[in-house]
Amino acid sequence: MPELPEVEVIRRDLEKEVVGRKVADVEVFRMRTIRRHPNKAHFKNALVGRKISSVGRRGKYLILKLDKGSSKSDKASVLVIHLGMSGRLLREKSKKAPTLPHTQVVIVFTQGGQLRFVDPRQFGEMFVTSVDELDGIEELAHLGFDPLEDNIPWTEFGRLLTQRKTKLKALLMDQQFVSGIGNIYSDEILFEAGLRYDRRSDTLSSQEIRRLARAMQEVLQEAVKQRGSTLEDEQFVDVYGEPGNFQSVAQVYQRAGQPCSRCRTPIERARFQGRHTWYCPQCQS
DNA sequence: GTTTAACCCTGCACGC
DNA sequence: TGCGTGCAGGGTTAAA
DSSP, X not given: OOOHHHHHHHHHHHHHHTTTOBEEEEEESOGGGGTTSSSHHHHHHHXXXXXXXXXXXXXXXXXXXXOOOXXXXXXXXXXXXXXXXXXEEEEESOTTSOOOTTEEEEEEETTSOEEEEEOTTOOOEXXXXXXXXHTTOHHHHXXXXXXXXXXXXXXXXXXXXXXXXXXXXXXXXXXXXXXXXXXXXXXXXXXXXXXXXXXXXXXXXXXXXXXXXXHHHHXXXXXXXXXXXXXXXXXXXXXXXXBOOGGGTOSSTTOTTSXXXXXXXXXXXXXXXXXXXXXXXXXXX
């Protein structure tokens, strides 16, 4: 599942591959991916003729800025992309490259090359909106701080934590509290910080708050450096189709029964809010 | 305010 | 072997 590090890897790849390119054509295979648009033509018309001027990220959302079209009435707009659970963005140099199963949208550039959105489970989505209306999109407007971009002081982080009375894993995965963290990285961050998934957020000492703030930065930065996590059952790849490597340095995620790297106690798996969580029963409290 | 459950969809494991 | 059923998986939202 793409979380902040995977989305950031894609963002950096797209910066190299699509900025400056102009959209020549758009093919939509299923409506579900562009469900915020009334029909395929509406989505296509919003993109054709526009040039991509930059690629940004908000939490797990990619924001591709589009320059103004040729008509005077055209407003500056953005293409917003969420990869959902299984979405992939792939750059294809040739239009002759075979179309993978579950390809939902293909964007063709005037300079040649294509960007393809492949999403088997169809939880991902794409939509075009004007820059003015972007802040009115609820999912984006309600996003919490970005753990890598917004360098919030640990004291402020502590204030936010103690304002809430909820279990740490739930809070880390709450996009309205902090944006971009999902199941993999919440487990890894909590291990790094020595805190249990079900520890209440308002019971942390200042030392523990600092440890958690530091773990969040370190784990996410390392994951970006490793170009994300590609697990057996997930299959994240970058825009060149290459897998990430963070899974090989992960300490607890999907490692039940294996000895903890710090204390050799076997890693345990528990069920938390309908999902699995992995932790060291000795090192995390 | 916090927790739980359901939904979205596909692929896969399992049992008959 | 082939088919049908049930469920995992993450994010979001509605309901409890």
